[in-house]
Amino acid sequence: MNEKSCLACGATIKGRADKKFCDDQCRNAYNNTQNSDANNYVRNINNTLRKNRRILEQLNTDESGKTKVSKAKLLLAGFSFEYFTNVLHTKAGRTYYFCYEHGYLPIENDWYMLVVRGEEKRS
Numbered sequence: 001m002n003e004k005s006c007l008a009c010g011a012t013i014k015g016r017a018d019k020k021f022c023d024d025q026c027r028n029a030y031n032n033t034q035n036s037d038a039n040n041y042v043r044n045i046n047n048t049l050r051k052n053r054r055i056l057e058q059l060n061t062d063e064s065g066k067t068k069v070s071k072a073k074l075l076l077a078g079f080s081f082e083y084f085t086n087v088l089h090t091k092a093g094r095t096y097y098f099c100y101e102h103g104y105l106p107i108e109n110d111w112y113m114l115v116v117r118g119e120e121k122r123s
Helices: 025-058 069-076
Strands: 066-068 086-089 095-099 102-109 111-116
Touching: 025 069, 025 095, 025 102, 066 086, 069 111
Parallel strands: none
Antiparallel strands: 066 111, 086 095, 095 102, 102 111
């Protein structure tokens, strides 16, 4: 019978024939190593999206959920216009950009209308 080696540490594996790791620690270490580059990239994007959402939420102070704010104020708060979760094109030809339920509509002269989408509106 062939002896199998742990994919993480190289130790001899005892037990089931389809076993690939000697213990949970080696399995976790192997999987973390395999996914670390992709996880860091995704983690950084998710952090940026959460930051954008938080900025939109904090700056949208009107009770109706619609506040007009300048591009400079968004940039000063650390907003990144390159990252958003979805886009909404209206029949009127407007394009809204959203970070989850909080969004913005570009209007004239580097001003933006901040909005909250549908059911998520504040009460």
